[in-house]
Amino acid sequence: MFERFTAAARESVTGAQAQARELHHAYIGTEHLLLSLLAARDRPPARVLNELGLDHAGAVAAVRRLAGSDDLDAAALGTIGIDLAAVREKVEATFGPGALDRPGGRRKGFARHIPFTPAAKKALELSLREAIRLKHNHIADGHIMLGLIREDDGMAMRIITEAGISGETLRDRMTPLLM
Structure with a gap:
């Protein structure tokens, strides 16, 4: 599956590991994928989320509140x-x-090695399904974003929802940018 990832999508996955390390977490969850997407401010997922009211700092604060960190x-x-x-x-x-x-x-x-949680693995699988649904032969960071909102058991979707953003709105804004 990873051979289909674009450079930006690969950076999102490796960036998730960096986000987990920064928070001193021993796992990579959907929240770390979300933080990585938000950290790439010039990329479409971050721009859309920022426009809808969720930025990297706000998401980090939510992760710290929900999952804990050394600061707490x-x-x-x-x-x-x-x-x-x-x-x-x-x-x-x-x-x-x-x-x-x-x-x-x-x-x-x-x-x-920091392992992926089952929810993060599922979100990455769902990003492949999103790419197939859109008839794309690659997986971009936008597909990862769509995978995160389909994985409703993950912390990423909880953070997105708490920011007042619906999955449907995010999908409607993200999908055209992948075409």
Whole structure:
């Protein structure tokens, strides 16, 4: 399937991994795919979502609220007098940069694989179905966006809906840009 992905679609998938790492999540979910699409501001999915009222910063805030992040952990630990930043700094000084980012510590030369959630896998499969539905022989980042809105169990659709955007509206705005 990935051989059909355009360069922008591949960047969206690899960008999702970067978004997950930035939030210190050990998985790639639909929310990370959404964040990656929004991070590519010059691409159609980000432009459409921005026009409809959802930007990258707003989506990051929603992900942090819904899924958690180190920021929330730091705030909770701070209330009992533990400075998470100081703990991280001390651990990294002893065990090396990124020691807390990877299970079992960091091994030089190896990047940790972050698995996709079932919902993210399904959204990517649905992007293929969207491409086939539109009679395209490639999968673009816009198809990934359409796959995300078809995967209604994913967090991405929850974030989109909470932003006041319906899947139908997003589909109506996105589909013509893929033609």
